[in-house]
Ligand SMILES: NC(=O)C1=CN([C@@H]2O[C@H](COP(=O)(O)OP(=O)(O)OC[C@H]3O[C@@H](n4cnc5c(N)ncnc54)[C@H](O)[C@@H]3O)[C@@H](O)[C@H]2O)C=CC1
């Protein structure tokens with residue numbers, strides 16, 4: 001984030017209260033005038049540092065930690081102490097530090113959340129305290145104008161499953177600030193603690209969440225609804241972001257609330273959008289149309305179905321075919337292999353119904369005794385042009401499967417999207433080698449470039465929803481849209497696809513580099529807000545031409561500014 005002009009802030013906090021408030025703390029960067037005015041002279045060592053000096057020191061301290069999990073813990077502590085320093089440091093080393101505060105390292109931090117716990121960092125809403133939910137909500141949000149609420153019930157975190165804790169909501173919220181410039185004072189991370197079915201957590205006396213099996217059914221729905229209604233009542237223009245809910249709840253909650261509030265499910269819609277942009281870029285390289293693809297999706301959960309629907313909708317809008325026609329291009333597999341009629345209702349979730357393959361299409365393929373058809377069998381018969389993994393099954397795209405795919409298509413498009421890195425369906429270098437360097441690749445977590453024959457390198461794009469969700473959410477907040485519509489998401493997706501390096505050079509990456517994620521997300525946000533204005537869902541009365549300037553002005557930047565002591569000034 002480029003530094004803007006230095007703003008002046010009126011601040012009411014003094015002394016220790018100022019130094020322990022992460023929003024306002026400057027540490028050694030308080031000037032001598034500020035130290036006098038705020039009672040800090042005796043509380044700080046002599047030298048006044050610049051933010052650059054502080055970043056240098058913090059970076060050195062970070063390097064002293066021997067592994068990524070410890071670095072994650074160190075950065076978390078820094079976030080608890082000083083937001084400007086934290087966000088400046090990460091922005092300056094974005095590509096190096098994103099994998100520490102997000103996937104893959106955040107997965108380890110979340111798995112160890114209770115053991116690493118130091119201090120609270122958001123709103124903890126726990127089922128046994130349902131009666132006091134409104135008081136708890138107001139206590140945590142008093143005096144704040146919340147634009148963004150990120151919530152999770154922590155049932156399906158990344159690919160590591162039921163973990164409890166606020167970690168993923170907090171990490172996703174941090175990424176909104178880092179990549180879209182959402183003011184962290186106006187964001188709220190929420191854990192909806194309805195218990196956990198993770199036996200290890202239930203047995204662990206250090207587990208900090210509610211040690212009780214997950215609440216389901218009417219009790220769950222009532223609890224979630226109470227929370228959503230509080231968000232709607234107190235922050236009607238906010239974006240409500242759902243993260244890492246179990247697949248059934250993910251779809252149900254999205255459908256239930258999206259007509260009434262600006263609601264977004266990242267695993268469904270964010271992943272769908274970034275993957276559609278990635279595939280649009282790849283079909284540009286293969287000089288084919290979206291609708292001409294045969295797409296195999298391995299893992300038909302939140303992400304798998306979200307991608308399928310988004311790419312299907314892309315075929316409908318871009319290639320002008322009916323949804324029924326486009327549905328036929330997809331072959332979904334889940335735990336019981338290919339999703340086909342004879343698996344029966346007990347093995348096929350209702351929301352997959354549009355994509356169930358007819359049995360007679362597979363009469364020539366020998367199913368196993370349970371009637372299941374494997375990925376290899378599907379690849380052999382379908383000869384897919386695109387193979388997507390969101391199954392959490394590391395290594396599922398074996399050499400045999402990848403080589404089989406490459407026999408039938410010149411440039412196989414292979415997207416192992418499961419996170420964290422150890423759960424990727426195939427290592428990009430392996431997929432590259434098994435296809436003689438022909439595969440067009442993108443992954444869910446960052447990987448180094450693939451070494452090609454002859455010493456060239458192929459850059460593996462990171463197809464992670466963080467390349468688009470901060471922009472989608474920021475665009476909706478900026479436009480004060482009461483709903484986040486499919487057409488707004490498509491506008492953001494098209495803007496991302498237009499920025500793909502492979503459009504200019506087919507040997508280049510399928511998506512923009514994560515080092516450019518702040519600029520990319522700003523472009524996405526502008527496209528989303530413009531679309532909201534155009535379709536009349538915006539709550540602002542700007543012209544489309546004004547959006548860029550408004551977006552840049554709205555962004556929070558990690559700069560200190562000058563403080564003036566004022567008892568009526570900022571206190572939170
Ligand atoms: N790259 C990105 O931006 C994103 C990546 N993901 C990743 O995708 C993976 C799935 O995430 P969600 O869809 O949210 O989880 P989910 O739990 O909703 O979906 C996983 C699906 O895989 C299926 N599955 C499990 N074992 C299987 C097997 N042996 N064969 C075929 N299918 C199998 C499950 O039944 C389930 O339907 C996770 O690793 C997650 O980190 C999720 C969202 C975004």
Ligand SMILES: CC(=O)C(=O)O
Nearest residue numbers: 157158159267419465
């Ligand atoms: C990236 C993300 O949202 C996930 O892996 O669940």
Ligand SMILES: [Mg+2]
Nearest residue numbers: 158243244267
């Ligand atoms: Mg997720």
